[in-house]
């Protein structure tokens with residue numbers, strides 16, 4: 001079972017806040033997802049190695065060779081605000 | 095000692111690869127903001143990272159130098175957290191299987207050698223850089239996003255600020271020796287977090303761990319440990335405790351300041367990095383690196399002791415950096431007198447460099463020039479004091495010592511006839527000193543030698559002057 005506190009804690013980690021009505025909505029949605037996972041858990045996987053990836057590259061590496069980066073203008077193209085070539089956002093201090 | 099301090103260190107080191115860890119953008123420090131970026135390091139949708147193999151090479155080199163176990167199973171994980179300097183909302187790192195585990199670094203204490211064990215070394219990407227302005231803005235530059243890092247985590251086995259400093263010095267020297275990082279703390283290529291708490295050995299009480307983040311000089315590591323040590327002991331004395339919390343060092347106030355307490359603790363929800371498939375590294379790749387390790391600081395020190403017949407202390411100083419050790423060896427190649435060379439380098443050369451806070455590679459003259467200077471002194475062409483003066487000129491102008499000696503007419507006067515003339519003049523001018531000498535005042539000799547040296551403008555051969563003066567004094 002998922003509690004109201006669980007939802008608030010997850011919201012906090014995501015730096016989001018919700019009112020009570022929204023919170024209750026999430027409880028129902030989370031439960032649906034968790035129930036699905038419960039179903040999957042019923043499968044017996046005791047003898048099965050975990051699979052992280054199905055596409056095996058033969059050579060997963062890049063060489064240590066510099067190639068041209070994007071022009072600064074291109075990098076900043078989609079941002080709402082920029083200043084002196086930086087992305088500008090409201091002040092956030094960790 | 096009633097209170098025992100327990101210190102563990104986490105060190106982030108930027109690697110000197112040419113490119114970033116998952117893309118071909120340059121790994122050059124600085125540059126115009128957001129000019130070293132591409133879809134991969136900006137975390138744009140659909141961009142697929144691929145690992146730079148040299149990052150593995152450098153991590154294995156470091157792991158080998160620090161005696162760790164190397165894993166041939168490479169797997170990357172996503173460390174999730176929300177912060178604007180992370181473009182993707184997660185940092186690609188290694189959680190479950192670090193590339194290096196266990197291992198140790200040795201530090202020399204008065205009571206002997208201490209092994210400080212390592213927990214792990216793993217590879218990960220650096221984050222972007224944020225600048226907070228006065229106008230409530232945060233400005234973001236992602237040139238550093240995706241710069242390759244190794245994170246070195248020690249076990250909590252250090253017990254004083256001094257031990258932590260020695261650990262870091264050994265770590266930095268080694269990483270520079272094996273050329274995986276320039277370890278420039280002022281440019282952030284070596285950054286240190288400290289975990290510290292204190293145990294009361296009488297009551298068994300202990301404080302909770304404080305983590306001091308992002309220290310960027312050895313001095314601030316030492317100062318912040320000393321500060322926290324005292325804070326924790328005071329708490330224990332009062333029967334109080336501290337929360338497990340994160341703090342930062344305030345250089346101006348010289349104190350640590352709370353950043354976030356327990357409530358803000360992160361939950362990183364590690365997940366497998368699906369874009370980089372786990373793989374097994376060939377043994378040949380690892381063996382090749384391990385069989386071609388450069389000489390490490392302690393190995394070079396041992397070799398210096400046996401090959402050049404130096405004391406352990408002298409060998410330690412001369413091998414503290416690879417460049418300094420190379421300078422010593424190059425000088426010895428040009429003048430085969432290791433004792434003289436080590437005296438000159440450890441004396442006047444290092445003193446001047448320390449005074450000006452410079453490294454050996456900023457000298458304006460080379461090893462050959464220093465060897466020439468030492469030869470001039472050794473062969474008696476100039477005396478020792480003149481040699482020091484010529485060295486000062488070499489520091490300032492980078493001129494060749496033979497040129498300086500010629501230009502300034504500094505060749506030592508050893509000719510007895512010429513010196514006798516000077517000595518007679520000085521004696522004639524200083525009757526009282528002769529009387530003092532006859533009355534057994536030895537200081538008079540020193541004074542007279544000083545006067546003669548002055549008359550020769552510092553060029554007289556002091557040994558010859560000494561001998562002639564004593565003869566003349568007896569005659570008078």
Ligand SMILES: [Zn+2]
Nearest residue numbers: 117119132135
């Ligand atoms: Zn890039």
